[in-house]
Amino acid sequence: MTGIVPVLFAGAIFAYFVSLMPAIAANEVIRVSIPWIPSLGIELAFLVDGLSLTFSLLISGIGTLVLLYSNTYLAGHPQYARFALFLTAFMLSMLGLVLADDLILLFVFWELTTLTSYMLIGFSHEAEKSRRNALQALFVTGAGGLAFLAGLILLAAASGTTSISGIIAQGNALKEHAMYLPILILLLAGTFTKSAQVPFHFWLPNAMAAPTPVSAFLHSATMVKAGVYVMARMHPAMSGTDVWLWTLTIFGAVTAVFASLLALRQTDLKQALAYTTLMALGTLTLFLGQESGYAMTAFATFLIVHSLYKASLFLVVGCIDLSTGTRETDHLGGLGRLMPVTAVAAALAALSMAGFPPFLGFIGKELKYAGAIAVASEPLFVAGAALLSNALMLAVAGVVAFRPFWQGSVPSGQAPREAPWQMWAGPIILASLGAVFGIYPDLLQVALINPTVISLTGEVGEAKELKLWAGINVPLFLSIATFVLGLLFYKFHVQLRAKLEQGFQAIPNLDHGWDRFLDGLKGFAKWQTLLVQNGKLTSYLFATFLTIAAGILLTLLYTGMPMIAVDLSDVEWKHTSIALLTIAGALLALVTNSRIAGIAALGVVGIGIALIFIVFSAPDVAITQLLVETLVVVLVAVVMLRLPSLPKAEFRLGHAALSIAVGASVSLILIAVVSSPLDLRLTDYFEATSWPEAYGRNIVNVILVDFRALDTFGEIAVVVIAALSAYALLRTTRKGDQK
Structure with a gap:
């Protein structure tokens, strides 16, 4: 049951999203919201449109097959229940991210994907490599998450709302805002680290320390696509500027080509596939920098193409690894006759990855070239990057899916056999979908591609038609060039690998x-x-009060000193006497060498404060102050009797300056507050409701016992805990003396 329940749960989620396809295909948008923090306008809001539905279907559908696969791949593992929990939580976190229609909710799920991926990458925590790479992924994406949070805060401030659909509905307002550039930089810092764009790419291949099912899920439909999703979601509101165009185009193109070269360099099948994921992420980012209908259609199509073949190939590699005990291409060969079903799945997925007809990958490649040509600024640069990366992908597809099965022979010592059906079912289904959607592209066009393009552009009719045969045109010639160049790369990939290594x-x-x-x-x-x-209480107090003084004084300097008018006309002798008594107690505590005298002097200060409360008609607070002071003096005095005398008092210039700064800053704040008109809304509320609602005439008591009951309970708990601790300390000391 531990294995089948997550599969059924994920399958039910997938079935639910399938049921929404007719409505979304009819250009409907489904939004559900529940007030979360109404005072700030924050909601638990979820939105289903073409973009979020496409991601949700990929996440839940591939998640179902990965969980089914994992149930056999990790059969007998003592921690499989923990693994299934982490993987399911990972899936739910990603679903929450793509469905969120509130910036705060988006960030919550964004961070949940970071945490759950950390637990999955480090699942084999007994291995140092797993711990290292999991921490690396957490650190890099977490650092990007901080920038992302700052960008979301600025975005909410600039737009006046945390609703994502509300921000998109504002049209070009965000692009014309003065904060547009800082928002863009911070958001892209988060999305580029999450989606591993160069130079933040290094963490993603290292995430291969995770079990193979995790790699399949992470690389095809989940975490690494989170950054791509956010860029796509914000595309209608933030695209169309030169900085958006060039940033996404350059980073995307460099990542795609650089990662393709790195992929051909690898001998480990998982590592090779990991770098092809980087290539795909770069390509998706590149096309999100554009605005044409071809570019958006290419993005939507390649998003699905990549998810299908990448999940299938990772699962195939898992079958190979489990059967042969290795993923090294130099140690594999001749597996096609012994693992025929796995070989078929690998071939179907690889042909789609390489872009051969009649697979969906061919249509996606043609659309990528059409989208590249449609780029008004630098079509040759974009088309050249796409051509080179696609040709390298064809070569890598041959290395991963052709060479292990149909070249060489099975090395001695290996006894490979076909994997159980639970393991090859996923690769077969996903790879076959690439063929079905290639032969019948209309199935995908109406259900997902058109609604996704509408989500990206905000306009109906921008999506271009998916055609297996679009005639003799420039994209076709580029496809032919891709096949020729890719086959050459594959033929000489061993020699190229050596050159790339150097x-x-x-x-x-x-x-x-x-x-x-x-x-x-x-x-x-x-x-x-x-x-x-450093273990010194004086250092801790110094740092604490220095922070307080600096915070207050810097705030006053930044905001400007308010007008301060001090009126001493109503000061009476009793006020002066109390002030002198309090000052005398403070001075005595400062100069005395006796601990008892020092604590007594602090008690005098406390009594002076209590007298101030009495003079200004707050007897309840005064009684509380007196009780606390008495308790503190008695308990501390008993402890102090057992301590040596204080060293001779020395004048410390730094401490004196800090004391003056704290006293002056607090005094300035208090004088500024009483000199300004007070906001009496809370006072009026307590006066009006104290008797009718709380049945108390003493407003202070009512506030403490009714309106701030939990706060008062917490304060009482603190006092009780402190008293019990002091009692335990005294008992321990007394017993130690008796011994």
């Missing part, structure tokens, strides 16, 4: 310095901890 050694890679960076970070943390957490 060439890439000289290119800086952030992964090479990751361990040194982490060691430096730990060293800095240790130094900082020894500096700040």
Whole structure:
């Protein structure tokens, strides 16, 4: 039951989203919202349109097959229940992200995908490599998440709402806002780290430390597509500017070509597929930088194409690894006769990946070329990047799916056999869909492509027709060039791999310095901890009060000092006497060498504060103050009797300056507050409701007991805990003396 329940759960979710397809195909938009934080206008809002439905179907559909696969792949694993829980949570987090229609809700699910992927990448936590790579993914995407949060905050401030659909409905208003550029930079910092664009690409191949089912899910439909989704979701509101166009085009093109070269360099099948994911993410980012209908149709089509073949190929690699015990291409061969079903699944997926007809990958490739040509700024640059990356992908498809099955022979010592049906069912289904949608593209066109393009452009009719044969045109010639160049790359891939290995050694890679960076970070943390957490109470108090003083004074300087008018005409002798008594207690505590005298002096200060409360008609607060002071003086005095005398009082200039700064800043704030008109809305509310609703005539008591009951309960709990701790300390000390 541990294995089948998650599969049924994911399947039910997929079936639900399938039921929404007719409505979305008819250009309907489904939105459900529940008030979450009404005072801030934040809702638990979820939206289903073409874009979110496409992602939801991919996430839940592939998630169902991956969970079915995992049930056999990890059969007998003692921690499989934990794995299934993490994977299901990962799926739900990603679904929440693509369905969220509120910026705050979007960020909550954004971070949940980060946390759940961290647990999945580090699932084999007994291995140092898994722990390292999981921490790396968490750190890189988490750092990007902080920038992303800042961007969302600025976005909400600029648009005046946290509703994503509300922001999109504002049209060009955001692009004309003064905060557009900072918002764009911060959002792209988050999305580029999440979707592993160069130079943040290094964490994604290292995530291959996760079990193969996790890799299949993460690379095809989940976390790495989160950044792409956010860029697509914000496309109607933020695209159309030069900075958007060039940033996404350059980063996307560089990532696609660079990752394709790295993919051909790999000998590990999972690593090769990981780098092809980077290529796909770069391609998707590149096309999101454009605005043409061809580019948007190419994006929507390739999003589905990539998800289908990538999940299938990763699952195929898992079958190979489980059967042979290796993923190294040099140690594999002749598996086609012994693993025929797996070989068929690999062939179907690879043909779609390579872009051969009649597969959906061919249509997607043709649309990519059409979209590249439609780029008004630099069509040759975009088309050239697409041509080179596609040709390299064809070569990698041959390395991953042709060479292990149909070249060479089975190495000695291996006894491969076909995987159980639960493991090859997923690859067969996903790879076959690539063929079905290629032969019958209208099935995809109406149900998903058209609604997705509408979500991206906001206009009906922008989607271009999916055709297996679009006639003799430039995209067709580019496709032929892709086949020729790709086959050449495959024929000489061993020699090219050696050249690439030498060439890439000289290119800086952030992964090479990751361990040194982490060691430096730990060293800095240790130094900082020894500096700040040094075990001296005076250091802690100094840092605390320095922060308070700096915060108050800097705020006053930034906002400007308010007009302060001090009127001493109503000061009486009793006020002066109380002030002098309080000051005398503070001075005595400052200069005395006796701990008892010091605590007594602090008690005098407390009594002076209580007298102030009495003079200004707050007897309840005064009684509380007196009780607390008495309790503190008695308990602390008993403890102090057992401590040595204080050292001779020394004048400390830094402490004196800090004391003056804190006193002056707090005094300035208080004087400024009483000099300004007070907001009496709460006062009026308590006066009006104290008796009718709380049945109390003493407003202070009513506030403490009724309106702030939980706060008062917490304060009482703190006092009780402190008293019990002091009692336990005294008992321990007394028993120690008796011994």
